[in-house]
Amino acid sequence: MSARLLMTAAVTALVAAQPVLAQQTSLGKGEGQVDIVAWPGYIERGETDKSFDWVTKFEEATSCKVNVKTANTSDEMVALMNEGGFDLVTASGDASLRLIAGKRVQAINTDLIPSWGSVDDRLKNAPWHTVDGTHYGTPYMWGPNVLMYNTDVFGDTPPTSWNVVFEEMTLPDGKSNKGRVQAYDGPIHIADAAQYLMAHKPELGIKSPYELNPDQYAAALDLLRQQRGLVGRYWHDAFIQMDDFKNEGVVASGSWPFQVNILKSEGQPIASVIPQEGATGWADTTMMHADAAHPNCAYMWMEHTLSSNLQSDLSVWFGAVPSVPAACSDGRGMQTQEGCDANGLADFEKINFWTTPVSKCESQGECVPYYRWVSDYIGVIGGR
């Protein structure tokens, strides 16, 4: 009981200490630096590869020094932002709403970002960074989870459905897919199963793969149990998956354009497709801390992310799609229209973007929450 009291007291104190911040209305001089929490590989200054640099010019033009702290998981990002001391974060769909709900990020004034108008219209009001019409960040990058496959095995008949990873079948090379396909080792993969069921079992009435009632959820788990029989090892780390395609005889799996591009560049017989059922995907947002110490530099950086070579070069570097469509074709960086299309630009409508499953869901009132997804997916992989 005392622990509960203590918690309540702590929460009250936190809420009380939270300043009610109105969004900024004008931009002053830069404060000399900006501190950003980002995914690894997201903010390059030419140190990994000389030709990938989207920081140096910004620093020269604004004299805001860019300090980057990389984080490997969404939870790490949320933890760092709770700790404070940062101005910006490149938050994915599962972290962004948590940050907004926890009042760790502030609403932004899009008038202070001249290039806001160039953002993909489909992303401007995306639900993972816009709450009740208020914007909590600028879209950064997005990408689909594609079906990667081995072209030696599939030959002239590339897969058109996710059934190659969900149902036992004979592949074009005459051998079974058993033991030769993979699936993602994270509970969010349940959404991929749900998306497959949306197309193949419409009677279940699934409207969003992230909002499942107990019946729909049970059907998705059954499909995943069937998949367990086909999968030798689930993939968790992008580089281990690439190794499994090279040395373990894996020929098809859900994957990211990142792995596809690297394997192709190594001359491996690899291609990818977004199957007819559509795909799940991720979309990241640059969000500003509620107590950002360098708001002017932060606004300048947000403008920079939309207007410079960043969108173009980063989409090449990361195998992702720019949030500014013009970055694909106006030659500001290395990206080309073909490259954007290969990374999934044309398939936006087919993608269900990652959001955290919650119990109070929009489409049907009561859904299975995420923590159940975690424990049940562990069970499915364990053979239950």
Add this chain to the structure above:
Amino acid sequence: MATHRLTNPLSDMFWRRPRVLLALLLAPPLLWLGVVYIGSLAALLLQSFFSIDEFSGLINYEFTLKTYGELLRPANYDIVLRTTLMAAAVTVASAVIAFPIAFYAARYAKGRMKAFFYLAVMLPLWSSYLVKVYAWKLILAKEGILTWAVDGIGASAALNALLSLPVIGGNSLSVSYIGTFLVFLYVWLPYMILPLQASLERVPANLLEASDDLGASRGQTLRHVILPLAMPGMIAGSIFTFSLTLGDYIIPQIVGSSRNFIGQAVYAHQGTAGNIPLAAAFAVVPIVIMGVYLWMAKRKGAFDAL
């Protein structure tokens, strides 16, 4: 030297009250142990008695045993059982393999040979754990060097028979329990050899001679003299191999069939699910198992060999 005095009030006090000095010296380490070490364990234990609300997914800060009850759900119980069995198998196998190596190194190897043995046992510990595990992934892969070598000597039928075994088999060594077991065995073996060797070196030679003089065969000497005397070292080694396997969460993620071990379950529940009570309850399991194990080991006198 006007300032020099023959007595110093501080040292006088320490002389008169030796307990004060003792308390001052012990306070920092005890504080460290109490606050940082025991404190974090207590916080963990406390968390495991809370529960997660079924509907909202929020943590319910009221005392309950419900979370421990969840450990008994088939999927979670499987994880505990799987981890414990793996730890036991790795421990037994490393004892069996380590004994002849330690025995030779302790009683026969001399001079350079002895140095070589020490070096050979220690050498793997010098390189990064991750590098070793990734290397094993390549060795055990379906198209890896081991499969190639087995193919070369025409024994692939035997390998396939091994891999077709239910439960422990799989598509290739690197995606089966056998592979996970081999990597665990390799990585923790030195921790078994070293204490075993130390205890074997302490077996007095005259006891072996006496056993010989009294007409015991070599086998009898091994069973009735050497093994009992080496037992404390073996138990000390087994504490390492057992507890290290129990807590590891990286090897089963890289090599194996993706079925969770306790460490991975803790990581998944606290990291992505926010189900800290269940993660804490999972973390308590190895503590309990090791507590029982250490208590039994202490009764066998294992800690005399450390």
